[in-house]
Amino acid sequence: MGLSTPSTSHLSQSKYDSVYEPAEDTYLLLDALENDRSQIQEQAPTVCVEIGSGSGCVSAFLAQTLDPHSALVLSTDINPAAALATQETIASNDCSNCVSDQIRTRFTQAMDSRLRGSIDILLFNPPYVVTPTKEIDVTSEASAWAGGKHGREVLDLLLPNVAHMLAPRGRFYLVVIEQNKPDDILELLQRDGLLGERILSRKAGREHLSILRFMKE
């Protein structure tokens, strides 16, 4: 039975102008979570974190994918409008099985030491577009997609910490495009003891999107 995409119609409000609207990359991540639904339910996660939650569509969908299981779902974003949008998306879709809170922060900063070795599911749809370095974070809108050289500059700040953050049976789902050099990412995280796999791929316009899933060996 397919889960429907969480409603994000409230994004039409002008206060959410800078928030990234769900698009093909978002939907591909939702599909990956849905495909893994029984595995995720079996894993019975307790702490889930979405970095750069944007509209909150993915966080809300994760909560619904877990139903009737309960978990703490923490959504972070540097853009205050996105944190608010995530809050509204969670509230407007039935995510009552989970406990969801939003934090305005970069990656998991301020929670790193408390969440170390404790994140059961980590999700990130990063700013992956290849752009000049100086475009990263230049505006709230740009912070959602500008990824600098190879579209990797923001992601590369997180990658060295992923293995430390994940719980023993933890999983990390990541959205990438071909220009991000997914094989390189797989290799990098493999060196840290994470087993990675390209689990879904789709062409959307000029973007060749993939979802990479990493699990602790």
Place this chain on the structure above:
Amino acid sequence: MRLITHNMLKCHVKNCTDPDKQFPLRFKDVQLEQIDAERNDEFLVRMLPRIDWPALSKTTKELDIILPETVPGNPENDEEFLQALHTAILETHIKQGSMLCDGCGHEYKITNGIPNMLLAEHEI
């Protein structure tokens, strides 16, 4: 933001490293809201090991919320404990105000229930 989430937040200003001072963050001028939520004992018991109990105990005392000093030996069967825990960590929402670091004095603001943990360039 619920108290369970506050229990995960530490001051991360550069050179602010005294563990006794940087965590938990101290609430200042906060607006609380109690919102009823269905109790899920299985989740509470599963969440227990992840909670820093001394920090939670300190924070609930500051907010005049009743919670035992220590976790009972058999929490899964302790109705009173589970109810107190549920109310404290899941039903208590901090809507507005700030959180102060006793170590470096940094003030993190909370707006619409969302804490802002971002720092200025010189603080990173």
